[in-house]
Amino acid sequence: MSHMPEKNSWQVCQHCGKHVHDLQWAPDFRCPFCGVLQRLTADQRLKITVDAGSWQKIDLKFQTTNFLNFPGYSEKLKRAKTTTDDEEAIKIGIANIGGFPVAMGVMDSHFMMGTLNTTVGSAIKQIMQIAIEQQLPLIFFVASGGARMQEGIFSLLQMNTILNQWPDLETTKHVVINVLTDPTMGGVSASFGFKADYVLAEDHAQIGFAGKRVIGQTTHEKPAENFQTAEDLLTHGLVDQVVARENMRTKLITLLRLHSGDDVHD
Amino acid sequence: MTKTLEEKIKLIRSPNRLTARQVIRQLISDFFEVHGDRLLGDDPALTAGIGLFHKQPVNVLGINRGSNIQQRRELNGGAVRVTGYRKALRVVEAAEKFKRPVISLINMPGADASAFSEEHGQSEAIADLILKMGQLSVPNVALFLGEGHSGGALAFSNVNQILMLENALFSVASPEAVQAILKNRNKTQDASEFMPMTAQQLKKIGLVDQIVVESPSNTLMDRIDKAIVNSLNELEKLNGLQLKTQRFKKFENITQI
Numbered sequence: 134m135s136h137m138p139e140k141n142s143w144q145v146c147q148h149c150g151k152h153v154h155d156l157q158w159a160p161d162f163r164c165p166f167c168g169v170l171q172r173l174t175a176d177q178r179l180k181i182t183v184d185a186g187s188w189q190k191i192d193l194k195f196q197t198t199n200f201l202n203f204p205g206y207s208e209k210l211k212r213a214k215t216t217t218d219d220e221e222a223i224k225i226g227i228a229n230i231g232g233f234p235v236a237m238g239v240m241d242s243h244f245m246m247g248t249l250n251t252t253v254g255s256a257i258k259q260i261m262q263i264a265i266e267q268q269l270p271l272i273f274f275v276a277s278g279g280a281r282m283q284e285g286i287f288s289l290l291q292m293n294t295i296l297n298q299w300p301d302l303e304t305t306k307h308v309v310i311n312v313l314t315d316p317t318m319g320g321v322s323a324s325f326g327f328k329a330d331y332v333l334a335e336d337h338a339q340i341g342f343a344g345k346r347v348i349g350q351t352t353h354e355k356p357a358e359n360f361q362t363a364e365d366l367l368t369h370g371l372v373d374q375v376v377a378r379e380n381m382r383t384k385l386i387t388l389l390r391l392h393s394g395d396d397v398h399d
Numbered sequence: 400m401t402k403t404l405e406e407k408i409k410l411i412r413s414p415n416r417l418t419a420r421q422v423i424r425q426l427i428s429d430f431f432e433v434h435g436d437r438l439l440g441d442d443p444a445l446t447a448g449i450g451l452f453h454k455q456p457v458n459v460l461g462i463n464r465g466s467n468i469q470q471r472r473e474l475n476g477g478a479v480r481v482t483g484y485r486k487a488l489r490v491v492e493a494a495e496k497f498k499r500p501v502i503s504l505i506n507m508p509g510a511d512a513s514a515f516s517e518e519h520g521q522s523e524a525i526a527d528l529i530l531k532m533g534q535l536s537v538p539n540v541a542l543f544l545g546e547g548h549s550g551g552a553l554a555f556s557n558v559n560q561i562l563m564l565e566n567a568l569f570s571v572a573s574p575e576a577v578q579a580i581l582k583n584r585n586k587t588q589d590a591s592e593f594m595p596m597t598a599q600q601l602k603k604i605g606l607v608d609q610i611v612v613e614s615p616s617n618t619l620m621d622r623i624d625k626a627i628v629n630s631l632n633e634l635e636k637l638n639g640l641q642l643k644t645q646r647f648k649k650f651e652n653i654t655q656i
């Protein structure tokens with residue numbers, strides 16, 4: 134019996150539709166047939182990014198509630214919590230990457246598409262504050278469909294409250310890196326998304342402000358196939374590099390080392 | 400008389416709605432319009448420049464939707480393009496340099512949905528304007544003449560005081576977009592019943608500082624004038640650091656649910 138494959142050990146690739154075994158997905162979750170990436174949960178992201186055992190989670194300041202009594206929101210939240218086993222669409226904490234201590238915010242598109250609400254916004258501001266207080270480099274893994282509609286104007290105002298605090302990061306003189314992953318859209322893209330010292334985009338990620346479908350409807354023209362892809366943004370000069378997931382950790386270590394103030398010896 | 404959301408929408412999108420250009424024409428003298436973002440072009444949806452308001456030099460950002468079909472096409476229906484945010488940024492930076500207040504006049508559906516704006520960094524252009532407006536050491540005031548939605552409108556309203564005409568709206572997304580979510584839940588009520596977006600609701604949560612009554616319409620401009628004067632007079636008492644702190648706290652307090 135122990136040699137039988139366990140349940141759920143095969144997952145269908147959302148892009149090409151082929152069945153891929155868990156062992157073939159791991160650890161980077163790139164489809165061996167079409168090369169497209171699966172979206173990662175915050176835990177999966179941390180696992181392939183930070184030094185083993187170094188992650189120190191920081192608790193969010195409060196729990197999300199349906200304070201506007203928006204129809205369906207409570208159920209959506211409950212479902213998201215169950216499927217992700219997480220409190221919200223972001224995890225914040227401190228970790229080492231290649232031995233360099235960093236403050237981190239990791240967004241999770243599996244939780245209501247990583248949308249920005251009052252709790253997620255507060256977590257982003259909290260980890261910014263911690264990076265300032267503890268004099269640490271700051272890395273955001275961004276994954277978000279934009280502002281969370283169910284919290285209305287209160288979600289929208291996360292954009293400016295984050296940006297109003299953003300210049301404080303300058304005082305640390307430590308590097309701030311944003312990794313834009315699939316998807317990075319709307320109010321997250323148009324707030325702190327591009328404001329880091331370096332903006333890396335994970336390969337194949339969709340990145341933009343207005344959705345592709347909305348643009349198609351508004352302009353009555355079908356956007357190009359590669360429109361709003363990480364690769365297309367690089368061509369237009371909007372991101373510093375497109376980085377394959379397999380190389381992301383190494384790239385981050387290089388950037389951290391280049392900003393560590395240490396002399397580099399072989 | 401309180402209007403339903405539907406009535407408000409009809410009013411603020413009507414071709415007869417008071418426009419930013421009309422306000423500028425009537426309240427700002429010696430208006431000198433500036434053009435272009437120095438990078439890609441000029442967004443006609445944004446009228447930006449400097450002029451005198453009660454003999455005091457001010458910098459003005461006015462968004463126009465157009466009053467007829469041809470104008471609406473030219474002005475992209477008021478959906479400010481990437482070039483508009485960068486033109487606005489120039490004007491806001493000039494306000495900081497010359498220590499002048501900034502007045503935004505808003506009636507726009509939201510940000511532009513086009514490949515042009517996306518490919519030229521609309522996201523960062525919006526973020527840059529939000530950021531700069533927040534850091535200003537001079538007073539800034541936004542007046543919503545009609546509606547304003549999403550990050551596009553927020554870029555013009557990260558300000559010390561927000562004024563709204565009685566029937567104006569400010570929301571995370573258009574009422575139609577909110578309605579679409581509700582429809583999936585078989586809810587037929589107004590989107591505003593579930594989400595604060597009217598001037599009255601937003602005043603209650605402390606986002607809006609003054610509401611300008613719309614009728615009688617023949618004296619509306621006087622009331623707008625008075626409301627802006629009131630705001631600027633209040634803000635005049637604060638120094639640069641206090642203005643920045645007041646702005647920061649205004650929004651921080653609202654988001655502490």
Ligand SMILES: [Zn+2]
Nearest residue numbers: 146149164167
């Ligand atoms: Zn595949």
